[in-house]
Amino acid sequence: MPTSDAEGKDWSLERFAAVKPDTVCDIGPGEGTYAKLFRPAHEGVWWTGIEIHKPYVAKYKLRSTKARRMYDELHVEDARQSEQHLFHRDLVIFGDVLEHMPREDAIDLLERAEAAGAWNILVSVPIVESVQDEIDGNPHEAHVHQWDPDDLDTVLAGLGGRTDAMRGDTLGVWWWSRRG
Template identity: 80%
Template sequence: MPTSDAEGKDWSLARFEQHLPDTVCDVGPGEGTYAKLFRPVHKGVWWTAVEIHKPYVAKYKLKSTKTRTMYDEIHTEDVRDSAGHLFHRDLVILGDVLEHMPREDAVALLERIEAAGAWHILASVPIVDSQQGTVDGNPHEAHVHQWDPDDMDTVLAQLGGGVESMRGDTLGVWWWSRRG
C-alpha cells in the first residue's frame, strides 16, 4: 500500500539523524512517509523519488509546489529500469518496496544501488506472512516475495560494508552503510 506501518520509523529516524545525508533517493515513496519524517530534521537535502505508479504523484502531492516541497525530483518509472546515477546518493530508501518484486530482482537492485555508489541504504520489508494483491487499481502493490529477515541479513552482508537491523513484530528494517 502507499502507506507504511509505523513500526521501525523511530529507529530509522535515529539513523538518519546520525548520518544526516545531503542527497536521498526514495524508491516507491507512496504517500511520502520518509520525506515527511526526515525532511524536518535536516534542511537542504536534495530529495529524489522513483515512483512506479504515476497516479500517486498527484494523489499524494509528491511534486514540489510553491507552498510545500516533498520531492525535488520525481522519476515515474520502474526502479529496475532506472539509470544508475539516481542511486549515487548519500541514502537510498527502499521502504516497503522489495517485497513487490521477485527476490532475484530485489537482490539485483540492491547490488546496482551499491555499485552506483550509494553510501547508505535503508530497507524495510514485512517479516511476517503478508499476502497482498492489487490495491486501488495499482497492480504494483502486489506482494511477490515474502522476505525472511535472516535472508535479508545475508543479502545485505554480501554487499560488504556494515549492516544494522531492527526486527519488529511486522516489519524488519535494515540500515546498510558503505565503509570507505
C-alpha cells in the same frame, strides 16, 4: 499499500539524523512517508523519488512546490529500469518496496544501488506473512516475495560494508552503510 506501518520509523529517523545525508533517493515513495518523516530532521537535502505508479504523484502531491517540499526530483518509472546515477546518493531508501518484486529483482536492485555508489541504504520489509494483492488499480502493490529476515541479513552482508537491523513484530528494518 502506499502507506507504511509505523514500526521501525523512529529507529530509521535516529540513523537518518546521525548520518545527515545531503542526497536521498526514495524508491517507491507511495504517499511520501519517509520524506515527510525525515525532511524536518535535516534541512537542505535533495530528495529524488522514483515512483512506478503515476496516479500516486497527484494523489499524494509528491512533486515539490513553493508551499510544500516533498521530492525535488521525481521520476515516474520502474526503479529496476532507472538510470544508474539515480542511485548515487548519500541514502537510498527501499521502504516497503522489495516485497513487491521477485527476490532476484530485489537483490539486483540492491546491488545496483551499492555499485552506483550509494553510501547508505535503508530497507524496510514485512517479516511476517503478508499477503497482498493489487490495491486501487495498482498491480505493483501486490506482494510477490515474502522476505525472511535472515535471508535479507545475508543479502545485505554480501554488499560489504556494515549493517544494523531492527526486527519488530511486523516489519524488519535494515540500515546498510558503505562505511565499515
